[in-house]
Amino acid sequence: MTEKTMRPSTYAIIEPEEASKLIYENVAQVGVEEISLLEGNGRILAEDIYAIGDMPPFDTTAVDGYALLWEDGIETRLIIGERTAGKVSDVTVVAGTAVRIMTGAPLPSGANSVIMVEDTSEDNKKLIVRKLPQASDNIRPTGQDLQAGQLVLKAGITLNAAELGLIATVNRPRFQAVRRPRIAIISTGDEIVEPGEVAAYGQIYDSNRFSLVAAVRNAGAEAVSLGIAPDTREGLKNLVERALAEYDGLVTSGGVSVGKLDLVKDLLEEMGTIHFGRVNLKPGKPLTFVTVEVDGKRKPVFGLPGFPVSSLVSFELFVRPALLKMGGFAELSRPVLQVRTEHVIKHSPERNEFVRAIVTSHYDPETSNYWYSARTTGAQTSSRLLSMLGANALLKLVPGSNEIAEGSIVSAILIEQI
Ligand SMILES: Nc1nc2c(c(=O)[nH]1)N[C@H]1C(S)=C(S)[C@@H](COP(=O)(O)OP(=O)(O)OC[C@H]3O[C@@H](n4cnc5c(N)ncnc54)[C@H](O)[C@@H]3O)O[C@H]1N2
């Protein structure tokens, strides 16, 4: 490669929707793996889970009390035994008898009703019944909650507390889940210094790699930080090749614009297919998406712009959905709300601008409805990471004018809880 010079970009600028479509079409779910119950939280189930038996597996009592024959009515009974959950004596209830029983214990044969202890008293092995229950009261019959053979969970769902409890209930200590995509992260640029080292004049500390590691993890993937690539073709190539050999995908930051040392696009063009190299987006215009064939697998590379906000906003809009798809998640989009602007907002007349904002909900007692308002997080320059702080939404402001009035209704992509 001859030495790079500064020249205008030759990449077509595509619309954000087209960029999302190209990414969606060119990333695929990674494989599956067997995991254990304790590893399951937040993972995507990769097999259908069936009940192997009934739940409960036997007729059982829902209360502490006495198992008896309902037909004996209010008569005093002889207590002939006891059953606790887990310690099951062999005893049969016949007319005129009752068995002391604890919640969860199997119902003794013969019994067809359970009376709560509160409605009885005991006197020297005699059970005095004060209030007769309804027939079959307080009994949980076999298979009440789950029947043998029933489909309990479908492949593709996200595993949380209830789902993991159900998998344990049907005795599956290990099961198939979608593997978490393993994503390498590289910062680029000779001016970028590892926090903790001494920054010389002209240098700044690497912030993007740490932001991106967190963002990758929040998208359900594993993040592996590979450090800072220098502004030399060889140095960059070595790290990129290592990342693509070992991981499912790569996210880089910096070096995608048109400067003399913006080497990322040229290198990736040689290594793979550039699907796009510029998006009609602010911040994030030079966002680059590439796939590279490695050992028969097509691996995605996301070249994010170096400015910290450009890097995080383009991650949120384009990389996050890609990682969710690779990780098997069904829902790739964030919720979108229509919100009312609290003040005038200046924006780009040429590019789709994604303004960091704080959305607040309001209750209208007259209509019993909620409505939402938004205010920006202040100056929206691409370098000002503070503009991401506290933001729970990105307002999508379309080009055409350079200002929207207070009280306008705009779309807010929710990136955090309101
Ligand atoms: N002539 C033109 N210049 C630029 C254009 C253009 O269209 N024509 N586009 C601008 C836009 S928009 C963006 S966005 C930036 C993106 O440029 P790069 O991706 O090449 O980013 P760098 O030049 O490497 O860095 C930009 C800025 O961010 C700082 N940076 C980089 N990496 C990190 C990091 N890991 N942690 C913290 N800060 C980082 C870097 O020092 C620069 O200050 O290009 C415009 N230029």
Ligand code: MOO
């Ligand atoms: O597109 Mo750049 O991210 O505005 O500064």
